[in-house]
Amino acid sequence: MNSLRELYRIGYGPSSSHTLGVGRAVSLFKTKNPSNEYKVVLFGSLAATGVGHGTDRIIKEILAPAKCEIIFDTETEKEHPNTLTISCCRYSGGEDGADSQDSCDFTSETFESLGGGAINTDIETATYPHKSFEEIKNFCEEKKINLAEYVYLHEGEGIREYLRECLAQMQETARKAVRTEGILPGKLKLERRAKSIFDFKDNGILTDEHRLMSAYAIGTAEENADGGKIVTAPTCGSCGVLPSVLLLASEEWGKTDDELINAMAVAGIIGNLYKFNASISGAECGCQAEIGVACSMTAGAAAFLMGFSLTQIENAACMAMEHFLGLTCDPVYGLVQIPCIERNASAAARALCAARLSAINDKPRRIPLDNLIEVMYKTGLDMHQCYRETSCGGLAAQFCSTCKLH
Ligand code: SF4
Known part of the structure; x- marks a missing residue:
């Protein structure tokens, strides 16, 4: 079991899985993949209640000023009910540091928001040796x-x-x-x-x-x-x-x-x-x-x-x-x-x-x-x-x- 630091998280509402967890996934992806344009596909519960829970708002806020298309896919079933896929053309930058379309690599990553702000890429710290x-x-x-x-x-x-x-x-x-x-x-x-x-x-x-x-x-x-x-x-x-x-x-x-x-x-x-x-x-x-x-x-x-x-x-x-x-x-x-x-x-x-x-x-x-x-x-x-x-x-x-x- 992980540290209590990962159970008690200070953050902004209204939803730990739909705003905190999604926000962490989007920030992580953005840091690894700078781009001017992103596409985010929300599945399952994220698609069904994402608007009410402010998921679309938090994604746009984090990715700004880049453009962002958000798709609410309520049809496709995923293993975890809170799944999202983020994709973009990753720009490695031109000689003068400006973004260059020529150096664009399409990249995509799928995340699961596990509840309480946790996401599937979090590393298990095993702070506690006991499991029950x-x-x-x-x-x-x-x-x-x-x-x-x-x-x-x-x-x-x-x-x-x-x-x-x-x-x-x-x-x-x-x-x-x-x-x-x-x-x-x-x-x-x-x-x-x-x-x-x-x-x-x-x-x-x-x-x-x-x-x-x-x-x-x-x-x-x-x-x-x-x-x-x-x-x-x-x-x-x-x-x-x-x-x-x-x-x-x-x-x-x-x-x-x-x-x-x-x-x-x-x-x-x-x-x-x-x-x-x-x-x-x-x-x-x-x-x-x-x-x-x-x-x-x-x-x-x-x-x-x-x-x-x-x-x-x-x-x-x-x-x-x-x-x-x-x-x-x-x-x-x-x-x-x-x-x-x-x-x-x-x-x-x-x-x-x-x-x-x-x-x-x-x-x-x-x-x-x-x-x-x-x-x-x-x-x-x-x-x-x-x-x-x-x-x-x-x-x-x-x-x-x-x-x-x-
Ligand atoms: S689990 Fe559902 S009903 Fe319960 S507090 Fe969260 S959003 Fe509301």
Whole structure:
């Protein structure tokens, strides 16, 4: 498993696979192949929801001032649902350094955007020698260390500073979001709600805890939908779940930044297990792989902050995922707004509930985390394409009946 630096990425929304990952692929190709004109073909989910997710916008921005033709190919099936091919005439330059048509070599490369901003050309760093929660748990018990110490042992102390940077960005994004009003981009014309939830005067309907957590989760997801700066945790679409509980823990439970950083390390190792043994891509496994994983990570982090045992942390992470199995990805008009934004608040509340329920006892659950990760992956692969970030099924189908996948 790779470093947590590759799970938590600071970047701009609205989508880790459709903007962050694609953006990294396009930048890489552009650096290797300078040209005045590019052609980008998007396949699968990138073609189906690329416009709503801002894929075309980010490609044009990165390739500018070069010309760029973008083709949305929804017919051709590729092995990975988030595939793109970039091609160009690579100019080696004339004698005076000017581009010369005579020295043009046609070149093309295919990339896969794997979720969470990762792409297929990334090199496996193998920061962690263990591949399952069971192996990690056995190692921690043998060494008498907790999960955060496990992370520092394998990543080195430098990871604390990186996590501190991510935490600062999470705090800045969430606090900015609860002071911001307006309409989100896209044809839904959706109004931002985080500020009104944050300002809501409690009359016994919402507890302060629920109000704050919902405002921060929804606000962070609104910033993401608006193309704002966020931290993937593990993806852009699910970026509000973990920060909302971390901010709550600092403002209501009095936890320090150092304690929150430890909790992020715990959440990160749980997220990494999903990323390397299953998927964190909505296009590959539905929303259970994004919001479900964020909920599982956050439940583990909350249980850690509550001072629970390793088994209880595992139980919380399990409970959070077990009840999100089968969650479909069906964003309306391909925008990361409905159901995505509200789903962040719902997952944060569930994560907290799972962490608290794990306090009841210290006995292992019938289905351990490693098995649940496997079940989530199999369930995702079994899902009809309509429910894997194509905006062809579920809630999205209420707004569009012309999808060819039916
Ligand atoms: S429904 Fe879930 S997986 Fe799909 S775009 Fe929204 S947050 Fe991402």
